[in-house]
Amino acid sequence: MENIVSLKNIIVEFEDGEQILKNISLDIKDKEFVTFLGPSGCGKTTTLRIIAGFLEPKSGDVIFDGKRINDVPPHKRNVNTVFQRYALFPHLNVYENIAFGLRVKKVPEKEIVRRVGEMLELVNLMGYEKRTVNRLSGGQQQRVAIARALVNHPKVLLLDEPLGALDLKLRKEMQIELRKIQQELELTFVYVTHDQEEALTMSDSIVVMNNGSIQQIGSPTDIYNEPVNAFVADFIGESNILNGSMLRDCLVEFNGRQFECVDKGFGKNETVDVVIRPEDVKIVPAASAKLTGIVESVVFKGVHYEMIIDGVDHKWTVHSTKAEAAGTMVGLAFDPFDIHIMKKSEE
Amino acid sequence: MKLKYFSAPYLVWMVVFIVVPLLMIGFFAFTNEDGQFTMKYISDVGQYANIFVRSIWLSLIATAICLVIAYPVAFILSRMEKHKQGTMLMIVMLPMWMNFLLRTYAWMTLLGNNGIINHLLGMVGLGPFKLINTSGAVVLGMVYNYLPFMILPLYSVMEKIDNSMFEAAEDLGCSYFQTLFRVIVPLSVPGITSGITMVFVPAISTFIISRMLGGGSNLLIGDLIEMQFLGNAYNPHLGAAISLVLMVIILVIMTVMNQFDPDDQVLM
Numbered sequence: 248m249e250n251i252v253s254l255k256n257i258i259v260e261f262e263d264g265e266q267i268l269k270n271i272s273l274d275i276k277d278k279e280f281v282t283f284l285g286p287s288g289c290g291k292t293t294t295l296r297i298i299a300g301f302l303e304p305k306s307g308d309v310i311f312d313g314k315r316i317n318d319v320p321p322h323k324r325n326v327n328t329v330f331q332r333y334a335l336f337p338h339l340n341v342y343e344n345i346a347f348g349l350r351v352k353k354v355p356e357k358e359i360v361r362r363v364g365e366m367l368e369l370v371n372l373m374g375y376e377k378r379t380v381n382r383l384s385g386g387q388q389q390r391v392a393i394a395r396a397l398v399n400h401p402k403v404l405l406l407d408e409p410l411g412a413l414d415l416k417l418r419k420e421m422q423i424e425l426r427k428i429q430q431e432l433e434l435t436f437v438y439v440t441h442d443q444e445e446a447l448t449m450s451d452s453i454v455v456m457n458n459g460s461i462q463q464i465g466s467p468t469d470i471y472n473e474p475v476n477a478f479v480a481d482f483i484g485e486s487n488i489l490n491g492s493m494l495r496d497c498l499v500e501f502n503g504r505q506f507e508c509v510d511k512g513f514g515k516n517e518t519v520d521v522v523i524r525p526e527d528v529k530i531v532p533a534a535s536a537k538l539t540g541i542v543e544s545v546v547f548k549g550v551h552y553e554m555i556i557d558g559v560d561h562k563w564t565v566h567s568t569k570a571e572a573a574g575t576m577v578g579l580a581f582d583p584f585d586i587h588i589m590k591k592s593e594e
Numbered sequence: 595m596k597l598k599y600f601s602a603p604y605l606v607w608m609v610v611f612i613v614v615p616l617l618m619i620g621f622f623a624f625t626n627e628d629g630q631f632t633m634k635y636i637s638d639v640g641q642y643a644n645i646f647v648r649s650i651w652l653s654l655i656a657t658a659i660c661l662v663i664a665y666p667v668a669f670i671l672s673r674m675e676k677h678k679q680g681t682m683l684m685i686v687m688l689p690m691w692m693n694f695l696l697r698t699y700a701w702m703t704l705l706g707n708n709g710i711i712n713h714l715l716g717m718v719g720l721g722p723f724k725l726i727n728t729s730g731a732v733v734l735g736m737v738y739n740y741l742p743f744m745i746l747p748l749y750s751v752m753e754k755i756d757n758s759m760f761e762a763a764e765d766l767g768c769s770y771f772q773t774l775f776r777v778i779v780p781l782s783v784p785g786i787t788s789g790i791t792m793v794f795v796p797a798i799s800t801f802i803i804s805r806m807l808g809g810g811s812n813l814l815i816g817d818l819i820e821m822q823f824l825g826n827a828y829n830p831h832l833g834a835a836i837s838l839v840l841m842v843i844i845l846v847i848m849t850v851m852n853q854f855d856p857d858d859q860v861l862m
């Protein structure tokens with residue numbers, strides 16, 4: 248598959264000289280569903296604005312379909328945006344908002360009627376055609392924003408937290424719908440969210456960002472199973488993150504104990520982050536365990552129980568289908584392949 | 595309930611300075627010197643139809659020119675960085691701080707047959723042109739005096755238009771000019787209508803400007819009314835009748851204008 252959008256060494260600075268994007272490089276493949284995932288303020292919207300053309304990077308190249316488009320204005324880019332804050336036109340009703348892009352391109356009236364109708368059905372707003380957008384709820388406005396961008400069938404659609412204002416049920420439905428449309432129309436979606444579950448379920452590939460730089464790019468399974476650092480591990484699902492040191496290949500020490508693991512290639516006695524997923528912590532009888540702790544709290548989470556277990560050096564988060572009573576002393580154990588060793592991140 | 599008392603001064607004000615004068619005008623317009631009802635003065639107004647037409651025509655032209663000048667000015671102002679807008683706005687408003695008469699006198703000396711403009715033109719071998727005492731001079735005086743009243747409402751509406759409107763329009767394929775006509779102009783309609791009102795109403799009823807810059811030949815309704823009350827044509831009944839007709843004309847024009855103003859406009 249070809250790359251439809253590439254960012255090469257993009258640096259963005261605002262007036263105060265603070266770097267908002269610190270040398271971002273990224274390839275987005277044609278017809279791919281890419282998700283930018285990261286905490287608030289990490290630069291997701293800024294990256295989208297670079298691709299859409301609203302922001303000129305201080306340095307670096309924006310490549311679209313093999314051509315450098317740094318100097319191409321937004322209206323000449325085959326890209327549409329679902330804005331984080333909707334930016335609907337208050338002087339137009341729902342129908343005309345959605346039809347706006349088609350009218351600018353002088354699409355024949357008959358086709359406008361058909362395509363806008365399709366969109367209204369898709370975002371479940373039939374019967375709202377004549378409403379002014381100010382009289383819609385936040386979630387309805389968000390759906391108009393999605394329809395207004397999607398109706399143009401751009402090569403690349405940028406979606407900036409497009410489902411943020413919707414309730415859980417509607418959000419799940421829209422997730423499935425959006426994914427279906429993306430595949431049916433063979434569009435490239437660049438999707439921004441800070442909901443890791445949304446990212447994992449929808450994407451072909453995930454770009455995890457933090458603090459203006461890319462932490463990891465990979466498929467959802469890669470990102471989940473092989474996070475490259477403690478930040479990614481923590482952001483994608485909860486994790487127990489401990490300081491450890493690598494005694495030699497496949498042997499790590501943390502909490503004053505030595506554990507077998509499967510990671511190699513670290514320096515002798517190198518300090519590392521040790522990451523263990525809550526569902527990978529096994530509860531064993533205290534007598535036979537290397538590590539013990541006292542159950543502090545138990546919360547029922549639907550499928551499993553979440554327990555906080557206080558083991559002197561670390562409070563463990565543990566997911567288990569079996570609950571232990573609060574106050575009991577339990578033992579903790581891990582399989583070697585569930586102990587993930589990661590280089591300390593620079594910060 | 596108590597709150598009602600707070601509006602009392604305002605009500606008194608309204609009654610004394612708005613309702614009573616209106617009633618008096620109505621009374622004078624429909625009565626003669628002996629206080630008897632008559633339609634004479636109202637029907638006499640018809641004699642001055644040409645002055646009405648001239649007033650409406652000149653103030654429409656002045657309003658149109660104001661709009662054409664003020665729109666880009668207000669737009670540029672509204673897109674400046676926030677901290678510069680205040681200063682620029684003050685510069686635009688500066689002429690308003692000068693006395694109205696003084697401002698208009700200045701134009702008399704500029705436009706006069708031996709005035710500065712003709713003098714300068716004469717130096718390059720042109721003219722002299724007849725500038726003063728023309729209807730053009732009257733329009734110029736109106737535009738000059740009332741331009742700020744067009745800029746201000748336009749600016750205050752445009753200033754509230756978020757930059758995201760430009761981005762959304764551009765994102766959907768609009769060039770800069772398409773954005774202006776498809777989004778910005780429709781969004782500034784409330785400013786356009788109130789600007790037109792604020793220029794047209796004082797322009798149509800002005801009397802100093804036409805007197806000073808228009809000479810005797812460009813009499814406007816305002817002059818006519820003034821003559822009936824203060825001038826040698828003294829006839830308050832006719833003056834009241836003319837005022838009443840003028841008021842009706844303005845009301846009709848404003849009602850038509852307001853049809854273009856979407857009532858539920860909320861700007862983002």
Ligand SMILES: Nc1ncnc2c1ncn2[C@@H]1O[C@H](COP(=O)(O)OP(=O)(O)OP(=O)(O)O)[C@@H](O)[C@H]1O
Nearest residue numbers: 261262267286287288289290291292293294331441
């Ligand atoms: N115009 C601007 N001037 C200065 N700083 C800005 C500007 N726009 C954004 N920033 C800063 O750039 C950083 C990244 O902003 P951005 O909007 O890309 O974050 P984000 O990842 O989209 O966050 P969120 O999830 O909250 O939307 C933030 O720290 C923000 O304060």
Ligand SMILES: [Mg+2]
Nearest residue numbers: 291292331407
């Ligand atoms: Mg954002």
